Amino acid sequence: MDFGKFLETPEYDIKIITYRDIFQSEALENSLFGDEYKDLSAIIKLDSKDMEKMGIKSGNIVYLKNKYGDVVVKAVESDSENPHRGYAYMPNSPWSNSLVSDETGNTGVPNYKLIDASISDAKGEDIADIEKLEVVNV
Amino acid sequence: MEDEDKYNVCTACSILCDDIEIETENNSITGVYTACRKGVSRIQTCNEPMPCTLDGKDTDVDTAISETANILKKSENPLIFGLGNSTEGAQKKAIELAKQLNANLDDTSSFCQGPVVEAILNGEINYTCTLDDVRNNADVIVYWGADPANSHPRHLSKYTYFPRGKYRQKGYDEDRTAIAIDVRESSTAEICGNNSYLIPPQKDEELIDALIDALSGKVPKVSFEMNKKRILELANILKKAKYGVIFAGLGLVYSLDNFEPIKRLMDKLNEVSNFYFNPMIGHYNMRGFNQNLFNETGYINRVKFKDSEVKHGYEYSVVELLKNKSVDSALIIGSDPMCSLPGSIARNLNKIPIITIDPCETLTSRKSRINIPSALSGVECGGSAIRMDGVRVNFEPMIETSKISDEEILRRVMEEL
Amino acid sequence: MANAMEIYQLLPKTNCKKCGKSTCMAFATALLSGELRLDDCPEILEDKYKQNYEKLSELVAPIENASETGMIIHEGKCTGCGNCVVACPVNVAEDPKGTGIGLAPKNDRVILKVVNGVVQKGNIHNCRRFGENKILCNACIETCPTKAIEFV
Numbered sequence: 001m002d003f004g005k006f007l008e009t010p011e012y013d014i015k016i017i018t019y020r021d022i023f024q025s026e027a028l029e030n031s032l033f034g035d036e037y038k039d040l041s042a043i044i045k046l047d048s049k050d051m052e053k054m055g056i057k058s059g060n061i062v063y064l065k066n067k068y069g070d071v072v073v074k075a076v077e078s079d080s081e082n083p084h085r086g087y088a089y090m091p092n093s094p095w096s097n098s099l100v101s102d103e104t105g106n107t108g109v110p111n112y113k114l115i116d117a118s119i120s121d122a123k124g125e126d127i128a129d130i131e132k133l134e135v136v137n138v
Numbered sequence: 139m140e141d142e143d144k145y146n147v148c149t150a151c152s153i154l155c156d157d158i159e160i161e162t163e164n165n166s167i168t169g170v171y172t173a174c175r176k177g178v179s180r181i182q183t184c185n186e187p188m189p190c191t192l193d194g195k196d197t198d199v200d201t202a203i204s205e206t207a208n209i210l211k212k213s214e215n216p217l218i219f220g221l222g223n224s225t226e227g228a229q230k231k232a233i234e235l236a237k238q239l240n241a242n243l244d245d246t247s248s249f250c251q252g253p254v255v256e257a258i259l260n261g262e263i264n265y266t267c268t269l270d271d272v273r274n275n276a277d278v279i280v281y282w283g284a285d286p287a288n289s290h291p292r293h294l295s296k297y298t299y300f301p302r303g304k305y306r307q308k309g310y311d312e313d314r315t316a317i318a319i320d321v322r323e324s325s326t327a328e329i330c331g332n333n334s335y336l337i338p339p340q341k342d343e344e345l346i347d348a349l350i351d352a353l354s355g356k357v358p359k360v361s362f363e364m365n366k367k368r369i370l371e372l373a374n375i376l377k378k379a380k381y382g383v384i385f386a387g388l389g390l391v392y393s394l395d396n397f398e399p400i401k402r403l404m405d406k407l408n409e410v411s412n413f414y415f416n417p418m419i420g421h422y423n424m425r426g427f428n429q430n431l432f433n434e435t436g437y438i439n440r441v442k443f444k445d446s447e448v449k450h451g452y453e454y455s456v457v458e459l460l461k462n463k464s465v466d467s468a469l470i471i472g473s474d475p476m477c478s479l480p481g482s483i484a485r486n487l488n489k490i491p492i493i494t495i496d497p498c499e500t501l502t503s504r505k506s507r508i509n510i511p512s513a514l515s516g517v518e519c520g521g522s523a524i525r526m527d528g529v530r531v532n533f534e535p536m537i538e539t540s541k542i543s544d545e546e547i548l549r550r551v552m553e554e555l
Numbered sequence: 556m557a558n559a560m561e562i563y564q565l566l567p568k569t570n571c572k573k574c575g576k577s578t579c580m581a582f583a584t585a586l587l588s589g590e591l592r593l594d595d596c597p598e599i600l601e602d603k604y605k606q607n608y609e610k611l612s613e614l615v616a617p618i619e620n621a622s623e624t625g626m627i628i629h630e631g632k633c634t635g636c637g638n639c640v641v642a643c644p645v646n647v648a649e650d651p652k653g654t655g656i657g658l659a660p661k662n663d664r665v666i667l668k669v670v671n672g673v674v675q676k677g678n679i680h681n682c683r684r685f686g687e688n689k690i691l692c693n694a695c696i697e698t699c700p701t702k703a704i705e706f707v
């Protein structure tokens with residue numbers, strides 16, 4: 001995939017906190033390859049003020065990238081009552097795992113919980129189906 | 139008890155709820171009682187059952203098993219991984235197989251609750267109790283970096299906060315306090331209401347030390363925005379506890395470099411009150427794997443067998459083995475590392491032959507040379523497992539199947555070797 | 556959720572009393588609480604109110620689907636965690652060895668139980684919010700992680 005074109009849109013730094021969602025777990029038990037699992041997984045929840053700053057609207061497709069990988073997901077406005085500017089939430093899934101570091105500082109435990117990445121508007125790019133993710137296609 | 143027989147066990151998480159009733163019609167499950175949404179979705183099995191394949195083509199189980207033996211025989215440094223969703227019987231077989239093959243053996247605890255389980259089994263931390271103890275005694279329940287409302291839905295209702303217990307007869311609002319400490323407002327935090335404490339990521343150790351200070355009568359200090367009063371208030375609840383329990387989730391485990399801070403806190407808490415510590419384990423029998431391997435080798439995960447020797451260390455963790463591309467084949471049992479490992483590491487699985495044993499298709503199975511369908515444990519086959527708190531739970535199958543169990547598949551692979 | 560004023564605006568406003576209430580406003584309130592049903596108003600069934608009747612039907616559908624005690628369960632939100640089941644004081648009193656201690660229900664007198672992963676209403680007449688000595692019990696609402704239970 002040619003991601004060069006995203007360089008033209010502004011990029012912002014974001015810290016991603018991952019979490020588990022029972023409805024997503026349910027979808028996974030039903031079908032890993034189904035639309036429901038994809039819809040509940042390939043999302044990033046952003047603080048509304050951050051979204052304003054980034055010019056990203058709920059439902060926009062965004063491109064997340066760091067040194068370890070990149071992935072295209074849907075942005076949604078966070079339902080959290082407390083503001084969490086600078087932090088975004090993503091359910092644990094192969095989509096969030098696309099960005100997890102392979103460095104473990106000799107512990108064998110990668111940091112799944114907190115991921116540094118950049119975010120930019122992906123301008124209508126498609127969210128990859130699970131089987132199109134880079135991890136299975138290298 | 140008279141009607142104990144009618145109950146089944148749910149294997150969708152490591153609470154292993156043992157009060158599930160089912161209705162069946164023509165050997166398929168038509169109704170599930172008392173299991174949560176997550177449990178029901180497991181019990182009703184997946185939409186994509188695993189086909190038996192060799193190099194992408196359908197084959198029979200016998201051929202798949204003998205080809206598996208062939209690959210493993212030729213392999214110089216194989217990896218056996220998974221088993222958190224397998225019965226203890228299968229786990230023991232996998233340990234035997236790993237010995238026979240001089241293989242690396244690891245499970246998902248390697249990159250989640252491993253350090254905590256290790257500390258418990260090693261006796262480094264001996265403040266543990268069972269979930270039944272919690273139900274009967276606990277008055278202060280702390281979820282730290284855990285969100286059971288999403289990961290272990292019945293944890294609060296079956297064991298910790300809501301049920302009446304022997305010494306907790308008055309109900310949750312009078313008899314118990316539930317506390318959530320987390321980096322985000324989880325559903326569990328919402329239930330805890332005013333007793334929910336939000337902290338910034340990676341600041342868990344700081345809060346631990348601030349709590350220790352507060353419990354020692356010193357003024358607590360943290361570098362982030364958190365009212366001193368709030369910390370003192372929390373410390374006060376912990377101090378007053380007659381029977382407190384901390385349930386550690388992955389949020390806590392991932393934010394600490396080692397286990398020391400937890401030990402410090404537990405020691406302090408037990409100086410001033412009475413506190414227990416338990417990990418929130420995910421897969422239904424991850425603890426079983428850890429315990430069985432520990433009994434056999436003294437290690438809970440990350441081992442490499444070499445003739446009569448057992449090597450252990452982070453370099454034998456699934457993450458490092460794949461990162462360093464040091465394994466030349468992988469036997470994956472009831473796990474989906476392609477999904478659960480960091481993409482930057484899992485991609486290396488594409489370079490080696492994989493054999494997957496699983497009831498359902500997985501991302502890993504779609505990239506595997508050999509796939510062997512197995513019976514879904516807890517639903518299609520029985521066995522035993524170790525609950526998150528160390529209690530052994532036995533279970534019977536709910537329905538019949540022609541598929542064979544992980545244990546039987548592993549036994550037959552060993553026979554072929 | 557609809558309010559009484561919204562409902563009132565769509566009613567015939569004739570205060571005909573045929574429904575047994577003295578005013579249409581009182582009827583609107585009775586509709587909201589689930590005490591009466593829309594079809595208890597004979598006038599609204601007339602042809603000239605057809606459009607209003609349809610709108611009203613939509614408005615009150617969630618209420619009429621609720622049990623007569625006004626409890627609504629949003630099944631799509633329910634995780635089947637059982638918090639409400641175990642916290643409900645009636646469940647505890649009626650089933651101390653089952654739901655009272657967090658286990659599967661041992662009898663049919665319980666109000667709430669989990670079936671196929673979502674909570675289901677059972678013996679709802681026992682609910683403390685209703686009957687002669689009703690009290691404003693909140694146990695099943697405040698213990699729910701997803702706000703899946705609502706009373707109207």
Ligand code: SF4
Nearest residue numbers: 148150151155174177
């Ligand atoms: S809490 Fe866990 S074991 Fe219990 S029913 Fe739900 S998924 Fe199954």
Ligand code: SF4
Nearest residue numbers: 643682683692694695
């Ligand atoms: S309102 Fe109270 S009595 Fe009624 S169902 Fe809810 S918890 Fe039970």
Ligand code: SF4
Nearest residue numbers: 633634636637639699
């Ligand atoms: S507490 Fe809420 S989510 Fe849990 S079973 Fe009751 S209604 Fe469902």
